[in-house]
Amino acid sequence: MAVRVAVIGAGVMGTDHARIIAGELPGAQLQVVCDAEEVKARIVADEFGAFGVGSDPIAVISRTDVDAAVIASPDDTHSTLAIAAIEAGKPVLCEKPLAPTAEECLRVIEAEKNCTRPIVQLGFMRRFDPSYSAMKAALDDGSIGSALMMHNFHRNVDSPGTWFTGDMAITNSASHEFDVARFVLGTEYTGISVWQPKRRDERTAPVMMVLETASGQLVNIEVNNNAAYGYDVRGELVGEQGSVFLTAPVHARYNLGLRSAEHYAPDWRPRFAEAYRLQNKAWIHSIETGAPSPIAANAWDGYQAAVVAEAGVQALNEGRRVAIEPREVPAFYRDLREAA
């Protein structure tokens, strides 16, 4: 019996999730597409063959013909919908961020912590990306020795608008790096420092961050939302015996006009298509089995990313290193991970 999934939000991310649920995942069925503008939901529902549409996400989550939901609505609705799902006992795959603030993340954790099974999987899909998996494997199998540093570069062609600020580069774009570096290294951050070079035009300048970890490692993150040349995510993990780079999947190299070139995509979808597919597959599998994915991020991971982002914003605005206090993992999440 297929898991009947509602996709909440019919924007770029919601549309892609609908495509994956409907077309890539045996065991899942695209049941409902929901958007505040029902006409947008209808377009996506028709394209991918959903059975119904809706405009009230909480009502959709409650439908008896909906077993689980993907939350891909605006960021400020995530925690409310996640809590609604927790109350309805229906598993959700929630796009990042869990909530715009760490405090709001805590409310989801508070709601979830007495559940008998995990409800919220968070959409940090890079944990499923084969390149990060290979990087983590090279650390875990000892081949590069103990980890010393992780260098991360996150570049977009351009930021969505002039309202996109350096703060948002940290809270919005960098959260993937905060999470995946913490996942690969298996440790927590203890401090963060942030810089921003000057651009000559009106566009938001990149931010450069240096984070320290509880295990004595350094994590550097450049987030450059106006890199102009392409969507480009790079990373290197440096160990005591060697290092490993992420390499992006590329299908062809072109010899034309005095150049030998590989192409960048203009957005993230080709780069992380496989990661999204594997993430969503693991989510459906976790619903079928009742056991959380050992790889996937949960609400606690979402909270950690929010804590780091807030420290990063403070560091940028105050021009100084900001310490990040350790927080004890609630028993629910510790047990989850051990079970997984």
Added chain:
Amino acid sequence: MAVRVAVIGAGVMGTDHARIIAGELPGAQLQVVCDAEEVKARIVADEFGAFGVGSDPIAVISRTDVDAAVIASPDDTHSTLAIAAIEAGKPVLCEKPLAPTAEECLRVIEAEKNCTRPIVQLGFMRRFDPSYSAMKAALDDGSIGSALMMHNFHRNVDSPGTWFTGDMAITNSASHEFDVARFVLGTEYTGISVWQPKRRDERTAPVMMVLETASGQLVNIEVNNNAAYGYDVRGELVGEQGSVFLTAPVHARYNLGLRSAEHYAPDWRPRFAEAYRLQNKAWIHSIETGAPSPIAANAWDGYQAAVVAEAGVQALNEGRRVAIEPREVPAFYRDLREAA
């Protein structure tokens, strides 16, 4: 309603098809696994959750709870099973070769040509590989100009045994190159010449082939079944204005021991995992819609590959160029392609 698929043959290829059918394709259901040794079928059926097993492939194809079949049994059974499927009116995805000889391929074509819908899709999965797709797109969109030459390199770690001969390198391994170059270039071969260098050990030496096409292009194919260093398939399409290389998907690069290295897999599965998934997805889609994939190979393509292979074996054995006579495409296949 899912397409209920029987997988015939529980060897390496059959097991991989069972995995894809059961775990990667919405719209498909792994109904039966069949193998002459039923105990092997049982192992695969259990691993991927098939509903039943069998040891008589024709009986399995005839089952009322089987809508379609993947033929992954020994090569010399392919045509008989394909004909059985044609007679039962059940679509099949047949692993290459369609048959060990061109003449036997013709029997399948004879059987199929009066069908009202296509029955046989042939497993030349490289047509679905994103790298070959990018190569073909660079030709079709005019960016590299008209095609002049296609260089192809096919290398395995080692051949399955000492019984593997140069003839088999042509009939068995090279058929993928014969088909995909013909597909990318959109033309037919008119002649073939073959050489074999000398190895110092007992292993089968590579074969090097030069084929001419009806459009005046050259296709070079090296098949090296004992390349030792890894599974490596490469290709370059040279046009009048530029060229395009296939690039294999790689996830990481390792800096260790005075080397910066990317890894080869020992066999074809990682290299063509996505191609198999997309091929099988297109097959299920063609069953659902009743329309053949515009990309997939059919029985006629299988026959063409066999004709070229036979000319290649003759060229190798006689040490001379062998001409390949043009053959008119039967109306059934011409119509199929136009419909697609």
Added chain:
Amino acid sequence: MAVRVAVIGAGVMGTDHARIIAGELPGAQLQVVCDAEEVKARIVADEFGAFGVGSDPIAVISRTDVDAAVIASPDDTHSTLAIAAIEAGKPVLCEKPLAPTAEECLRVIEAEKNCTRPIVQLGFMRRFDPSYSAMKAALDDGSIGSALMMHNFHRNVDSPGTWFTGDMAITNSASHEFDVARFVLGTEYTGISVWQPKRRDERTAPVMMVLETASGQLVNIEVNNNAAYGYDVRGELVGEQGSVFLTAPVHARYNLGLRSAEHYAPDWRPRFAEAYRLQNKAWIHSIETGAPSPIAANAWDGYQAAVVAEAGVQALNEGRRVAIEPREVPAFYRDLREAA
């Protein structure tokens, strides 16, 4: 008439300079090799065909058959010998550092500033490396837009001994990066922050630095003297419209044992062989013409590198950002650069 050159110091660097002077540069002649241990000087002199040897560097510089000298003796002798050369009016190519401290560098500058022609060229050879030249050209010709960030990675196989500290990584190894980033960007540093991750063994851990420039750019430098896997210098210059990477010259790629690998050298010589050759050629040319190289570093550049290094050591030891005060360029050096 060839420039008759004395090479002071017959260690690794001195030997390499003797090789270049004797075998790669028309217009130069290896006249004398000098080392405190004359037997070592003799070995190098014999290998490359020098006319004489010596053990007293100041006496050698004063010889009437010596027109110019390469200073490749221990670091703490550099400034004394540079001053001796200034007093003798004989051009020197001085290996970096100009002196172990900024204050000592100032003594050379004080001595040189009343000369009628430049005497000291400093051995920051990366300014002549074709990769850095290409990077600088991509900035100067506008193709990548205004510079925002420069990322630098400097890795050695291992540090010379347990006495090699993080401080030395900054004062010794990083000086190349301090100079070349300043050269490429054409600006001065205003602040530096430094971190050091923890190694589990006794070896010196890498240092990670973030420098700010007067033009609002960021320069990141990793110096990893125990990177284990190879000598590896990498860099990326990120502009507002694109970025450019340094690529190291590589002559072959090897397919062996499930790996496709390029090789690292165990030390810096192959990577920067061409830079040293071009640097020394420019030096001989500047002696022939009496005009300084427009690219080469001078004593002032050596002083700037020492100032930054001292700020870096302070930043590491005090765990905080250290500001770097601007210093006015003495007229002598300003005129030199304008003349060049």
Added chain:
Amino acid sequence: MAVRVAVIGAGVMGTDHARIIAGELPGAQLQVVCDAEEVKARIVADEFGAFGVGSDPIAVISRTDVDAAVIASPDDTHSTLAIAAIEAGKPVLCEKPLAPTAEECLRVIEAEKNCTRPIVQLGFMRRFDPSYSAMKAALDDGSIGSALMMHNFHRNVDSPGTWFTGDMAITNSASHEFDVARFVLGTEYTGISVWQPKRRDERTAPVMMVLETASGQLVNIEVNNNAAYGYDVRGELVGEQGSVFLTAPVHARYNLGLRSAEHYAPDWRPRFAEAYRLQNKAWIHSIETGAPSPIAANAWDGYQAAVVAEAGVQALNEGRRVAIEPREVPAFYRDLREAA
């Protein structure tokens, strides 16, 4: 005492040789530049500081202040000038080809074979290219096992004019590949087959060659004089245990406009700058020592290249494999090689 060199021919190649002799080689001195048009000789002489000019090459070779000559005049003058140099007992570095026909090459060999020392070094500079050296080393040290195949690709942006034919692609461009493959493999050719695909425009189409060697290897050579996209020379040597690729020296990679690109040069000079420098250095060294370079090509090698080219032209024109008869090496050249 420097070797006083005359450069015969002030075209592209002669100018480049004059630059190398005057500016890159200690031990050499650019004495005279000679060209049938003396005004052209004068321009080159002035640019690189030659002492004199001339327009009669044989007179120039005879000058008492000329110790040796570089022959870079039109192809059909090479053998006459080489013979004049042999008669004058003055070493020459002769640009390829030694002569336009194999028969004419034999006249040079006839003239040289009674010399007491070698006179003619032939300008097959790829033997000195670090990439081919690495390739040969990987064969000679056993790391890739015995050689099976060598794949060679030679591409120019465009051919010099419409008068450039497929025959000339073989006699002119391919001679570098004929020589260097023979050098790397250490064997002789026994047969050659040639094809030419059809271009749609008026430009000369590429030629594709398959050569067999006396040791049972295959050598494939594509010569594409109108490749449009850049000057690109590639090669792979396939052994029984692995393979090795040539990699061209590249200094930077550019991220711009949705592309990550390395640049091709429009002609051969950057690709083989180091090879020319090392070749000419070895030539000067051989004059100083009286011993031929163990790597350099001699007149016999030039004859072999001409023999293969003539067989290739015949194979192209007759559309069939042409056998290449073995020829015994004259004692003079056999002794030369053994001495070296």
